[in-house]
Amino acid sequence: MSMVGKKYRVGLVGCGHIASSHLRGWRQARGSSVCGVFDLNRDLAVELATRFGIPMVFQSLEELLESCDVVDICTPPQTHAGILTRVLEAGRLPVIEKPVVVDLADWAALGSKIQADGVELAVAHHLKFTRSFQRCKRWLHEGRIGRVLRIDWHFLTSRETDRMLTGERHWSRELPGGRWFETLPHNLYGIHYLCGAMELSSVTALRTIEAPPGAPADEVVVVLERAGTIATLHFSANCRLNQRKVTLIGSTGVITIDILSDFSWLSRSRDSKMRRPFGRSLTESAEAMIAMIADRPMYLLDRLRRRSPHARFIAAADRSFRGAGPPPTPFEEIDYVTRYCHRIGSEIDRQIRECRPESTF
Numbered sequence: 001m002s003m004v005g006k007k008y009r010v011g012l013v014g015c016g017h018i019a020s021s022h023l024r025g026w027r028q029a030r031g032s033s034v035c036g037v038f039d040l041n042r043d044l045a046v047e048l049a050t051r052f053g054i055p056m057v058f059q060s061l062e063e064l065l066e067s068c069d070v071v072d073i074c075t076p077p078q079t080h081a082g083i084l085t086r087v088l089e090a091g092r093l094p095v096i097e098k099p100v101v102v103d104l105a106d107w108a109a110l111g112s113k114i115q116a117d118g119v120e121l122a123v124a125h126h127l128k129f130t131r132s133f134q135r136c137k138r139w140l141h142e143g144r145i146g147r148v149l150r151i152d153w154h155f156l157t158s159r160e161t162d163r164m165l166t167g168e169r170h171w172s173r174e175l176p177g178g179r180w181f182e183t184l185p186h187n188l189y190g191i192h193y194l195c196g197a198m199e200l201s202s203v204t205a206l207r208t209i210e211a212p213p214g215a216p217a218d219e220v221v222v223v224l225e226r227a228g229t230i231a232t233l234h235f236s237a238n239c240r241l242n243q244r245k246v247t248l249i250g251s252t253g254v255i256t257i258d259i260l261s262d263f264s265w266l267s268r269s270r271d272s273k274m275r276r277p278f279g280r281s282l283t284e285s286a287e288a289m290i291a292m293i294a295d296r297p298m299y300l301l302d303r304l305r306r307r308s309p310h311a312r313f314i315a316a317a318d319r320s321f322r323g324a325g326p327p328p329t330p331f332e333e334i335d336y337v338t339r340y341c342h343r344i345g346s347e348i349d350r351q352i353r354e355c356r357p358e359s360t361f
């Protein structure tokens, strides 16, 4: 593999919204350096290259493949299988945004090739690299909330804040399950990271009169279960609160993760008659406040240093290419997420198509 100045040469494909987060990450990676970018929209590629001081704007994917050791794929999911196939055929190291593929048949072929060739596929499952999830994982490992009984994940969004729900032609509309397929990998690998692979139990998909074209099922609940733990994923396209919140209820405590603030806190307060006059919420708010005072300076420092979860993911991929760390995303995790995204997305589509005419709610 050609390396200049002992650094891997990275080429980034797809210069849209998420590309800047990747480029900021590569800037901090010790063993890799971005040598060029490519986008079907050349103006976007030129603008991004100028902003980040990247020397090369490639004319084609072939040109990029010839010049690079690592290919970072930041294009829409529908294009991933085709681009990833060419990256693997060229023997380059792939880094790719989630969802890895849209079609399960593509994954069957790609997954087999990846395993047969012993290739390391780094998928941008970046929640694993957030402070809040890492801290939650540590608390679970230490048994701080006892046995995990429930995981409740709320993804509450609306047209007001979600660019994928507005406009006429966003690519997420063509995904199985619409907009939810784009975010499902986060939920599934988040759960897999915290508690292991869970089985799909049920999907309930409603289409209300408010349903935006980007989410034909605008109210969805997915239930998963494993060894005495039940997880629910709640998706709403009608909630202006714009929340991404995970609650893990254990036999002796509760962990809450506010994803957008990258903040998690632990509550172990039990009911008692003495506490009732003050209200349980007061004790829990005090616990959250104390945790926040300790946590926020670190959060702000990370932001100042631009140590985003994406940057940490890319640093982990860079270390693993150099043999200095494990792969950021094990194959088993990618396989689980990809298969379940497809199952859930297809089931949402099936219910909307066959079972549930537009509700009058």
Ligand SMILES: NC(=O)c1ccc[n+]([C@@H]2O[C@H](COP(=O)([O-])OP(=O)(O)OC[C@H]3O[C@@H](n4cnc5c(N)ncnc54)[C@H](O)[C@@H]3O)[C@@H](O)[C@H]2O)c1
Residues within 6 Å of the ligand: 013, 014, 015, 016, 017, 018, 019, 038, 039, 040, 041, 044, 074, 075, 076, 077, 079, 097, 098, 099, 124, 126, 182
């Ligand atoms: N991890 C996260 O938090 C996160 C957040 C946003 C997006 N994403 C993922 O990142 C990927 C890209 O999303 P986005 O929001 O940046 O999309 P986007 O539409 O903003 O940008 C995609 C870019 O890819 C280009 N493109 C399309 N097909 C191409 C091809 N065949 N070759 C070269 N360029 C091509 C488009 O011209 C566009 O500039 C998606 O898989 C999405 O799910 C992840």
